[in-house]
Amino acid sequence: MKESPVSARKEINPFLKSALEFGPILLFFVAYLRLKDNTFTIGGTDYDGFIVVTAAFIPLLVLTTGIMWMLTGKLARMQVATVILVVLFGGLSVWLNDDRFFKMKPTMIYLLFGGLLAVGVLRGQSYLKYVMEEMMPLDDAGWIKLTKRLMLFFFGLALANEIVWRTFTTETWVYFKTFGLTAALFGFFMFQARLFQDHSPEKDDA
Structure with a gap:
């Protein structure tokens, strides 16, 4: 018997859920405070701390969202849209150094x-x-x-x-x-x- 979409959904520990949802944001904040005054030269181009932290935040958010999907079997449309826009606009910031x-x-x-x-x-x-x-x-x-x-x-x-x-x-x-x-x-x-x-x-x- 095929399992219904509702019954296929899994519940996870609420603390783990909160860590996956808010962890990347808090890590972005902490990393920015530590690196905001630094400049990194990569491939001959200077990047300030904000751009470097943004570059790290993008894959981190994709990873935690993927883990959420694997553990729960679902993602809210808001989560999917957020990841897409983070990848798009964050990627543009890193690529154009802006x-x-x-x-x-x-x-x-x-x-x-x-x-x-x-x-x-x-x-x-x-x-x-x-x-x-x-x-x-x-x-x-x-x-x-x-x-x-x-x-x-x-x-x-x-x-x-x-x-x-x-x-x-x-x-x-x-x-x-x-x-x-x-x-x-x-x-x-x-x-x-x-x-x-x-x-x-x-x-x-x-």
Whole structure:
């Protein structure tokens, strides 16, 4: 008997999952702090610490994402899109020795996610429900509300990233990317507690 896609999914230790998801980001941050003032000459070309750390971050993220896929049998579409954009924009930064491309990567990610959610909203659908229904049970009205809010939030993050990397130092952007964007995402979902309560399917069944 063929195993269903749902039953084929595997659960892994939550600490290991967190290490695979956030480990590369934290390692990037630590490595940047250690190497930010250094210059490396490779093949006759000088590369600053940011470019060197970016070059190391790309295969590390691909590796940890691959391990996640092997251990769980699945990857979220957001994870796949993130890896693709990291390889594309990070690769351009290393190849052209220009850190601007990698700094633009969060902007592209949030514009992509916000744009996809907007397409769904215009069609009267919640693409967010399709991705996160197992994690956050909501009724249909709740999914539409959450999708609209998250769509606007993603566009706001894209704008914030553009402002920070274009007007502040690279070090400030690294802090913003490592901690600011992550904290903003956690904060967003924490402030949706009322929505989760008002649109819980269990509430409708009561």
